[in-house]
Amino acid sequence: MGNFQEATALDRRSETEFDAELDPQWSVGGKLHGGYLLAVLGRAAAELSPSHPHPTAISGSFSAPPDAGPARVTVEVLRAGRGLTQLRARLAQNGKPCVEALVTQGLLDDEGPWWSGVEPIDIPPEEDCVPAPAEAPGAGFRVDLMDVVEQRLDPRVVGFAVGKPARGGVISSWQRLADGADWDPLSLLVALDPVPPVSYDLGLSGWAPTVQFTAYLRRLPAPGPIRVRMTAGDVGGNRMDEVAQAFDSKDRLVAQATQIAGVRH
């Protein structure tokens, strides 16, 4: 029932190759979620960098949406250093590249920042936020991901659902894994690409497929829910850049991401 560890499990075939079984539960409108796919690649990268267990930076290019089911993961070590290991990884299906990634593995701890210019997140208490259902009225597709990630949206920005977008270019949410597991650096990759895309808040109701996505994992999250702020940058030329920042229950930035997505405006 949607266990993240099981959904990202790998079978090692050789020094550099793994078999994955992609789980349809981690999908949006029938398409596997990008953060989930990167987590599968991150897990493979960790197998090749035992002294650097955590993804600290990961960039992915999404060239084809894989189907649920068997997929092949290939990893290459670019450099194994003292403080970090740099790798590239590919997820392919039937020989076709689907996701290509750059991964920097390291060792995270739970210390807070030495300095931060990051704006704290502003969201009402979890119980005052609005649960995001797997079947939103009028959405036109099922968000299976919402059965495994419990998400509550800031009530000030849910107007898009009734045709009244707030148009601030920000959507914030509380997120928990539905099976009760705490967040870790790999599962945070899922949290950093939240549903719906922030373009909904700008009145753009079409889907916004990710083209490239880059995440930095900054420190180990404290137990409990995280809060994620998704912010739109510049929307033009049928492209939108978005920034996501995830804060743990101790108010620390634990992960951040940027993506460039397609959007019709």
Next chain:
Amino acid sequence: MGNFQEATALDRRSETEFDAELDPQWSVGGKLHGGYLLAVLGRAAAELSPSHPHPTAISGSFSAPPDAGPARVTVEVLRAGRGLTQLRARLAQNGKPCVEALVTQGLLDDEGPWWSGVEPIDIPPEEDCVPAPAEAPGAGFRVDLMDVVEQRLDPRVVGFAVGKPARGGVISSWQRLADGADWDPLSLLVALDPVPPVSYDLGLSGWAPTVQFTAYLRRLPAPGPIRVRMTAGDVGGNRMDEVAQAFDSKDRLVAQATQIAGVRH
């Protein structure tokens, strides 16, 4: 004399392989500049995507600093689509991978944004800003790059040079190519990784080597100088995330980047 086109020129050896001659002029403290190296990879990617001449997104992982001189570039097309071409590219020297990149090629135009949440840049007029010399007193190394990129720093943030950093986590600058050429999507990759690193403004005088870097090119720049704002995010665990945004003479965001860099704090 530091011409960007010549410095990034390639000799095609096969369908997917190119020879580059890395130019020592585009370096900082004897190390070739990361944005310059990505531009070399971007030029190779463009050769394999004739209908998509511009890099619209590029992520690079820097695993080893190449020396000036001959290097080999290898490119692989991941997907050639109607609106974009996705590729991976590698710069290697003596068989050792130095820079691995994900590239999305597209076709940019010069239209402004449909919507923007990006804060406009705030910097005094170019003539009131402070030229950044190739040999800064007390820097301890030569910034050859400053002979080919004319950079003027916001005078409010140059205190770091005399031991009085402003500690705002922001360094803004005017930038021109010294040979008088206008900026283009490839050369903007150099502008997006400015010298000095923004950590200087936080009182951290050590170098901040880029680990991973991601740029989005958003539209064709108008002729004339650009203004670049570099902002520090979260500094901790010996890592710093930085955001760079480049604005053209029409005040439009033309390019943006994020990087995660090593830093001693």
